[in-house]
Amino acid sequence: MISMSSILSSRSGLILFFLCLVPLATAYLDQGDYLLRICSTAYLYMLLALGLNVVTGFTGLLDLGYVGFYLIGGYTAGLLMARLGWSYWAALPVAAIHGGLWGLLRGAPTLRLTGDYFAIVTFGFSELLFRIVKNEEWLIGGPNGFVNDIPAPTLFGYELWQYWQQYYHILILLILTLLVVYRLHNSRIGRAWQAISQDEEAAQTMGINLHEYKSLAFAISAAIGAIGGAFFAQFQVNISAGVFEFWESILILCMIVLGGIGTLKGALIGAAILGSLGEVLRISLSWMRLPADSRYLIFGAILVMMMRFRPAGILRSTQKSP
Amino acid sequence: MDIDPLLEITGLTKNFGGVVALAQVDLRVMPGQIASLIGPNGAGKTTLFNCVTGLMAPTTGKISFQQQDIFGTSAHQVAMNGIARTFQNIRLFSEMTVLDNVRIGCHTQSRGYLWAAISRNRAYREEELQITTDAQELLQFVNLENFATQIAGNLSYGDQRRLEIARALATNPKLLLLDEPAAGMNPQETNDLIALIRSIRERNITVFLIEHDMKLVMRISEWITVLNYGQKISQGPPEVVQSDPRVIEAYLGQSAGSNH
Amino acid sequence: MTLFLEQIVNGLVLGGIYALIAVGYTMVYGVIQLINFAHGEIFMFGAYFTFLCLAVLKFPLWLAVLASILLCALMGVVIDLIAYRPLRNAPRLSALITAIGISLILQNLARMIWGAEPRRDLANAKSAFLSQTVIIPGGAQLSYLDLSIIILAILLMVGLNRLISLTRIGKAMRACAQDKMAASLMGIDTNRVIGATFAIGSALGAVAGIMVGMRETIEPTMGYYKGVAAFAAAVLGGIGNITGAMLGGVVLGIAEVLGAGYISSGYRVAISYILMILVIVFRPAGLLGRASAKRA
Numbered sequence A: 001m002i003s004m005s006s007i008l009s010s011r012s013g014l015i016l017f018f019l020c021l022v023p024l025a026t027a028y029l030d031q032g033d034y035l036l037r038i039c040s041t042a043y044l045y046m047l048l049a050l051g052l053n054v055v056t057g058f059t060g061l062l063d064l065g066y067v068g069f070y071l072i073g074g075y076t077a078g079l080l081m082a083r084l085g086w087s088y089w090a091a092l093p094v095a096a097i098h099g100g101l102w103g104l105l106r107g108a109p110t111l112r113l114t115g116d117y118f119a120i121v122t123f124g125f126s127e128l129l130f131r132i133v134k135n136e137e138w139l140i141g142g143p144n145g146f147v148n149d150i151p152a153p154t155l156f157g158y159e160l161w162q163y164w165q166q167y168y169h170i171l172i173l174l175i176l177t178l179l180v181v182y183r184l185h186n187s188r189i190g191r192a193w194q195a196i197s198q199d200e201e202a203a204q205t206m207g208i209n210l211h212e213y214k215s216l217a218f219a220i221s222a223a224i225g226a227i228g229g230a231f232f233a234q235f236q237v238n239i240s241a242g243v244f245e246f247w248e249s250i251l252i253l254c255m256i257v258l259g260g261i262g263t264l265k266g267a268l269i270g271a272a273i274l275g276s277l278g279e280v281l282r283i284s285l286s287w288m289r290l291p292a293d294s295r296y297l298i299f300g301a302i303l304v305m306m307m308r309f310r311p312a313g314i315l316r317s318t319q320k321s322p
Numbered sequence B: 001m002d003i004d005p006l007l008e009i010t011g012l013t014k015n016f017g018g019v020v021a022l023a024q025v026d027l028r029v030m031p032g033q034i035a036s037l038i039g040p041n042g043a044g045k046t047t048l049f050n051c052v053t054g055l056m057a058p059t060t061g062k063i064s065f066q067q068q069d070i071f072g073t074s075a076h077q078v079a080m081n082g083i084a085r086t087f088q089n090i091r092l093f094s095e096m097t098v099l100d101n102v103r104i105g106c107h108t109q110s111r112g113y114l115w116a117a118i119s120r121n122r123a124y125r126e127e128e129l130q131i132t133t134d135a136q137e138l139l140q141f142v143n144l145e146n147f148a149t150q151i152a153g154n155l156s157y158g159d160q161r162r163l164e165i166a167r168a169l170a171t172n173p174k175l176l177l178l179d180e181p182a183a184g185m186n187p188q189e190t191n192d193l194i195a196l197i198r199s200i201r202e203r204n205i206t207v208f209l210i211e212h213d214m215k216l217v218m219r220i221s222e223w224i225t226v227l228n229y230g231q232k233i234s235q236g237p238p239e240v241v242q243s244d245p246r247v248i249e250a251y252l253g254q255s256a257g258s259n260h
Numbered sequence C: 001m002t003l004f005l006e007q008i009v010n011g012l013v014l015g016g017i018y019a020l021i022a023v024g025y026t027m028v029y030g031v032i033q034l035i036n037f038a039h040g041e042i043f044m045f046g047a048y049f050t051f052l053c054l055a056v057l058k059f060p061l062w063l064a065v066l067a068s069i070l071l072c073a074l075m076g077v078v079i080d081l082i083a084y085r086p087l088r089n090a091p092r093l094s095a096l097i098t099a100i101g102i103s104l105i106l107q108n109l110a111r112m113i114w115g116a117e118p119r120r121d122l123a124n125a126k127s128a129f130l131s132q133t134v135i136i137p138g139g140a141q142l143s144y145l146d147l148s149i150i151i152l153a154i155l156l157m158v159g160l161n162r163l164i165s166l167t168r169i170g171k172a173m174r175a176c177a178q179d180k181m182a183a184s185l186m187g188i189d190t191n192r193v194i195g196a197t198f199a200i201g202s203a204l205g206a207v208a209g210i211m212v213g214m215r216e217t218i219e220p221t222m223g224y225y226k227g228v229a230a231f232a233a234a235v236l237g238g239i240g241n242i243t244g245a246m247l248g249g250v251v252l253g254i255a256e257v258l259g260a261g262y263i264s265s266g267y268r269v270a271i272s273y274i275l276m277i278l279v280i281v282f283r284p285a286g287l288l289g290r291a292s293a294k295r296a
C-alpha cells in the first residue's frame, strides 16, 4: 500500500502533522470556526489549483474556464444528493467522472488546433455552462438556479457537518489529489506532458501520441475540478450560479501563476496565499471603502507583474530560457 | 539485389501552395548502411525527413519502411515503428534535465499507464528503473554521463547535438535520421561525431543523414542521394556522386547565386 | 413582418458595432498572434473618456469624441509598449496571461473611478438630432443614431480596407502578418507597425464604445460582454482575417438579436459563445479564414 514516508519528504510530513493539529488549536479560540473555514477554503483552492495545473502547468495550454468543472461537480453532486437522495460517497465519484467526461469533450475539438483555440473554447464552454445554470430552472430546480438543502455526508452514522469535520474532509481530499498529481507528474505520463508543453512536434517524434496525452490531462484536470465542486456543494449546503463566474477561473489561474506555473509546490503556495488572502482582502478593502470586486485589480496586477518579472513564480527567480 | 531496402521512397511529392519542395523523388536506404542526402539549401532535404517522420503530410507518393506502407502515418506511430530523428535547428526539451530528455526518448520502450503511475506497483518501479538505466547507458554512449542532472538548454552547442542523438536512440530505432548533425561543430567535434555515427551503425542501426560538410559526407557515406530544387539529380557511392557533373553544377550554381 | 425587419435592422446596428471591435482583435492577432483580451476594456474606456471630456472638461460633443478616440489609440500603444513588447520572445502563455491581467486591471480601475452602476450620461448627451427617428420602407422605425452607426461603421470599414491594401503602413502590416522576420529583414520597423496596429484597432474600438454609450449605457463590464461577443465575431470570420471580422460581426449581431427575440433572451449573451464553439468545431479557420488555425 501507499507508504506516506515515500511520498512526502520529512519536511512535508512535518507540515502535514501541524495541519492535522490545527482544529485542536482552534477549538480554544473565539473565532476558531471562522479560522477553520478560511483554512478549508484555502485547501479547496489548493485542490483546484492542482487540477488546473495539470492542463495549464503540465501541458502548457491556457485553460480560461476551469471553473466550468467546478460547476459541473457542484451541480452534479448537489442535484444527486438534494433531489435524488444519493449518498455523498456515491455522488462524489460520479461527479468526478461526469466532470472528466466533459473535460474530454471540451478538449476534443481543439486537439488539432493551436493552443489559442484551446483558450477560446475553454472560455466559451464555461461561460455557456454558467448561462445554462442561470437560465434553466427546470434543470437546476428552485428559482434563480439554486440547489439548496444539500445534506451533509455521513460516515459510520455520523453527519459530517461541523467545521473541524469539514476541515479534515477537504484536507484528506487535498492530500489524495496531491498524491495522484505528484505521482503522475513524476511518471512516464508526466514526462510526456512536459515534453508536449515544450515542443509538440519533438514530443511526437519520441512516440508520444499528442491527442491521447492531452486528452488524458484534460480528463484528469476536469475530474479534480469536479471533485472540488462536489465538496463545495455539501460545504455550502446551497449552491447557485453566481459562484461560477469567469473571474473565479481567473482567480485560480492567478494562483498557479503566482506560485509558478507547472510546479506542484507553486500551485499549493499560490493557492494558499490567494485562497486565504481573498478573505483578508475582502475585509481590508471594505475597511478602505473600496468595492470588494476591486481585489481583482490586485489579481490582474499579479498576473502582469509575475509574467514580466518572475515567470517561474515567486519562489524561483530563474528566468526560463526561451 | 537480395536484401530488401529498409526505407523505400517512390514518387514522393510535396507542394507548399505553389512551391514544389519535392518532385517525384525516388530513394532507397539499405539496412545497415550509412547513407546521406545532400543538396544546396532549400533543395527539400528537411522536407523529405519531415514527410518520412510524419510531421508533414506528403502530397503524393509512396513511403515504405520494412516493406510496410507508412505514407501518411502519424508522427508518433512512425517513431513507434522504429524511425527516429534529430532536427536541423536543435529541438531538445530545453527546460528539462539531460537525463529526462533521454528518458522521454524511452517512451516507445515502456508501457506504464495511469494505474501503474498512481499505484507505483512493482512492474512500474521496475520499468522506471530500466528506463533510467537505459538512459544513463545512452548518455555514456554519447559522452554526456557527467551532465545528467544539468538543464539541457544550458549545454554547449555540440553537446546539445549529441544529446539529441542520444534522445533519438532511446526510442530504439532501426533507422536514425540526422538533419545536419555537424552544423556548428568544430573539426574536433566533427571527428568525434564521425566516430559516434560509426558506432551507432555497429548497434545495428541504419543511419541516414543530411549534411553540408562534404568531407564528412564523403568519408562516412556508403550511398549518397543528391537533391536540387526538390528533384533527385544523382545517386551512388561517394566516388560516383563526387564526379557527377550535375552535382558539381548544382553546387556551383548555388555559390554563384548566393554571391550576387 | 415589421417586427422582424426592426430586428434585422437592430442586428445590423449591433453587427456594425461588433465589427468595429472585432477588427481590433483580429488585426493584433494577425501581427503578433496574441489574443488581446484587454481590447474590450479599451472599447469601454472609449465611452468613459467621452463621458469624462463632456462632464468634467465640458468639451463640446465632437471634441469629446475626437479626444476620446485619440486617448484610446494612445492607450493601446502604451499597453503594447509596457506590457506586451517585453514578452515578444517569451512563451505564448506569458503574453496571454498578461493580456488577461491587463484586462482585469483596466476593468476594475474603471469600476473604482466611476463606480459599477450603469451611466446614461452619453445617451443623454447625444444631440436631439440623433434621437429623431425615420420610418424606413417596410414600416420599421430607425433612429438617426442607429442610422448613423450603420453608415459610420460601413465608412470606417471601407476606409480600413483601403488603408490596409493601399497605404505603406497597411502593406507593412500585411508583411508583418505574413512573416515578421522577413519583414524586418526587408527594413520594416516591426515594432512601429505593431504600434500602429494597436493604435488603429484601439481607435476603432473607441468609436464603437462611444456608439454603445449613446445607444445603451456605460458600465465597467460593457467591455467584457461586448468584447467577448466581438471576439467571437473575429473567430467567426477567421481570426487574423479583417474582412472576416467584419462579416463575423454582422452575422453575430443579427444572430444575437434574432436569437434573443425568438429563442430566449436569457441566452442572448450565450449565442456568441455557441456560434464561436460551433465554428471552432466545424470550421476552425472561420467563415473566411486562412488555414492558419491548423498547426503547421
Ligand SMILES: Nc1ncnc2c1ncn2[C@@H]1O[C@H](COP(=O)(O)OP(=O)(O)O)[C@@H](O)[C@H]1O
Pocket (backbone or CB within 6 Å): B016, B019, B020, B021, B039, B040, B041, B042, B043, B044, B045, B046, B047, B048, C296
Ligand atoms: N512549412 C513550410 N511551408 C512553406 N514552405 C516550406 C516549408 N518548409 C519548407 N518549405 C520550402 O520548401 C523548400 C525546401 O525546404 P527545406 O526542405 O527546408 O530545404 P533544405 O532542408 O534542403 O535546405 C524551400 O523552398 C522552403 O522554403
Ligand SMILES: [Mg+2]
Pocket (backbone or CB within 6 Å): B045, B046, B047, B088
Ligand atoms: Mg534543411
